[in-house]
Amino acid sequence: MTRQRLTPDERRTQLLTIGAQLFSERPYEDVWIEEVAERAGVSRGLMYHYFSSKRDFFAAIVRVAVDRILRDTEPDPALPVQDQITHGLDAYLTFVRENQPSVRALNRGELSADTEIRDMVDAELAEQQRRILVALGSGPGQDAVLEASIHGWIAFVRAVVVDWIETDALTEDQVRDLCLRALNGLIGTGSIDTVDVGAS
Amino acid sequence: MTRQRLTPDERRTQLLTIGAQLFSERPYEDVWIEEVAERAGVSRGLMYHYFSSKRDFFAAIVRVAVDRILRDTEPDPALPVQDQITHGLDAYLTFVRENQPSVRALNRGELSADTEIRDMVDAELAEQQRRILVALGSGPGQDAVLEASIHGWIAFVRAVVVDWIETDALTEDQVRDLCLRALNGLIGTGSIDTVDVGAS
Numbered sequence: 001m002t003r004q005r006l007t008p009d010e011r012r013t014q015l016l017t018i019g020a021q022l023f024s025e026r027p028y029e030d031v032w033i034e035e036v037a038e039r040a041g042v043s044r045g046l047m048y049h050y051f052s053s054k055r056d057f058f059a060a061i062v063r064v065a066v067d068r069i070l071r072d073t074e075p076d077p078a079l080p081v082q083d084q085i086t087h088g089l090d091a092y093l094t095f096v097r098e099n100q101p102s103v104r105a106l107n108r109g110e111l112s113a114d115t116e117i118r119d120m121v122d123a124e125l126a127e128q129q130r131r132i133l134v135a136l137g138s139g140p141g142q143d144a145v146l147e148a149s150i151h152g153w154i155a156f157v158r159a160v161v162v163d164w165i166e167t168d169a170l171t172e173d174q175v176r177d178l179c180l181r182a183l184n185g186l187i188g189t190g191s192i193d194t195v196d197v198g199a200s
Numbered sequence: 201m202t203r204q205r206l207t208p209d210e211r212r213t214q215l216l217t218i219g220a221q222l223f224s225e226r227p228y229e230d231v232w233i234e235e236v237a238e239r240a241g242v243s244r245g246l247m248y249h250y251f252s253s254k255r256d257f258f259a260a261i262v263r264v265a266v267d268r269i270l271r272d273t274e275p276d277p278a279l280p281v282q283d284q285i286t287h288g289l290d291a292y293l294t295f296v297r298e299n300q301p302s303v304r305a306l307n308r309g310e311l312s313a314d315t316e317i318r319d320m321v322d323a324e325l326a327e328q329q330r331r332i333l334v335a336l337g338s339g340p341g342q343d344a345v346l347e348a349s350i351h352g353w354i355a356f357v358r359a360v361v362v363d364w365i366e367t368d369a370l371t372e373d374q375v376r377d378l379c380l381r382a383l384n385g386l387i388g389t390g391s392i393d394t395v396d397v398g399a400s
Contacts, residue, residue: 113313144369148360149378155359156352156382163351169344178349178386182356185385186378 012050015040020061024098028105033057058105059117065102066124069095075131084135088128089157089179093172100165107162125154136187149186156182212250215240220261224298228305233257258305259317265302266324269295275331284335288328289357289379293372300365307362325354336387349386356382 006014018039022031033054037047051057073091075084096103105111106121132150133139140147157179164175206214218239222231233254237247251257273291275284296303305311306321332350333339340347357379364375 113315113318115313118313144363144367145374145378148363148370148375149382151363152356152360152378152382155355159355160348160352163344163348167344170348174345175348178345178352182349182352182382182385185382185388188385 008050011040011042011046015042015047015050015057016061016064019057020064020099020102023058023061023102023105025101027101028058028111055111055114058111059114059120061102062106062117062120065095065099066120070124070127073128073131075135077135081135081137085132085183086180088131089176092128092157093161093176096161096165097172103161104165107158125158129154146187153179153183153186208250211240211242211246215242215247215250215257216261216264219257220264220299220302223258223261223302223305225301227301228258228311255311255314258311259314259320261302262306262317262320265295265299266320270324270327273328273331275335277335281335281337285332285383286380288331289376292328292357293361293376296361296365297372303361304365307358325358329354346387353379353383353386 015036018036019031022036031054033047033051034044036057037044040047051060069092072095073088075088077084079087106117111117129147129150130140132153133142133147136146136150138146160170160175160178164170164172215236218236219231222236231254233247233251234244236257237244240247251260269292272295273288275288277284279287306317311317329347329350330340333342333347336346336350338346360370360375360378364370364372
């Protein structure tokens with residue numbers, strides 16, 4: 001196997017891309033640093049030069065994923081508030097569907113207890129919360145009840161998504177519908193359409 | 201200080217009672233094993249004979265608290281389903297109000313990442329979920345959408361309760377009302393009274 005000549009940044013990105021692919025296909029336990037190195041055509045030693053452990057490698061992949069999901073779920077302030085929220089939810093559900101093993105690893109076992117990884121996930125959720133508050137014409141620190149509603153709703157979405165990816169008992173549309181029903185109970189007057197919009 | 205003569209079981213219970221009291225008054229970091237020993241009139245060595253570390257001591261207190269909360273929130277099948285759920289919620293909110301520092305410790309930092317402690321809390325939440333499903337005429341494994349709703353709702357309650365005890369911005373009645381509004385959005389037709397029942 002010949003090693004491609006890449007700059008350190010390119011090499012790092014290449015390793016992260018290969019890792020993200022593997023972690024999106026298999027449980028955390030079944031991904032091996034050695035295989036990532038082999039697919040990249042680099043030595044195990046070089047791999048460890050970039051990432052000191054499998055956990056560090058995974059944390060770096062989570063960092064990239066968090067940036068991506070925040071970009072993918074960026075609300076468009078020109079849209080009605082309902083659409084901003086449903087588009088954000090749909091982008092999140094799409095991300096989860098395409099990255100089930102990683103989302104599973106993030107939500108259970110030792111990785112879910114890892115402080116650095118938890119902090120990244122919590123920061124992402126805090127940003128989603130802030131965006132929803134802004135879309136609703138509010139903001140952090142302005143309306144404690146609304147803020148707690150959205151904080152609770154995000155916890156709701158996360159719990160239901162875990163059920164979705166841990167069992168075969170729910171469809172993506174059912175998850176979406178549940179999330180929107182809970183949100184309507186909190187802030188809505190039935191104005192957010194819960195029927196079938198997610199099937200597109 | 202004279203040491204009371206107690207059986208080992210009585211001594212253990214005494215130490216746990218003193219600990220539960222201290223942990224209900226102060227942040228986890230500000231409770232010292234030495235003070236517990238002193239209040240019980242025993243040596244630090246004897247204290248460590250019963251509990252090998254502060255973390256083990258706290259875990260034993262959580263075990264007692266989980267048993268107590270499950271007893272306090274036991275539903276009465278003779279009541280209408282709405283009352284079973286609201287009584288369970290009220291008992292939980294009362295427990296949280298009376299044990300704020302412990303609940304805070306359970307929901308953040310190193311203790312929230314501790315596997316044994318997480319497992320105890322998760323088992324308690326799973327039992328609450330099972331009870332609500334039974335009250336609603338269902339049960340685990342029978343209706344995936346309803347089960348995910350209740351799982352998500354419990355995550356919602358937990359997140360809102362954290363907001364309540366971490367900030368001074370919410371009242372207990374607001375928390376209760378939010379929880380019931382979310383539940384109505386999921387399973388209700390407005391049949392659960394969300395107004396002021398919690399003020400009693």
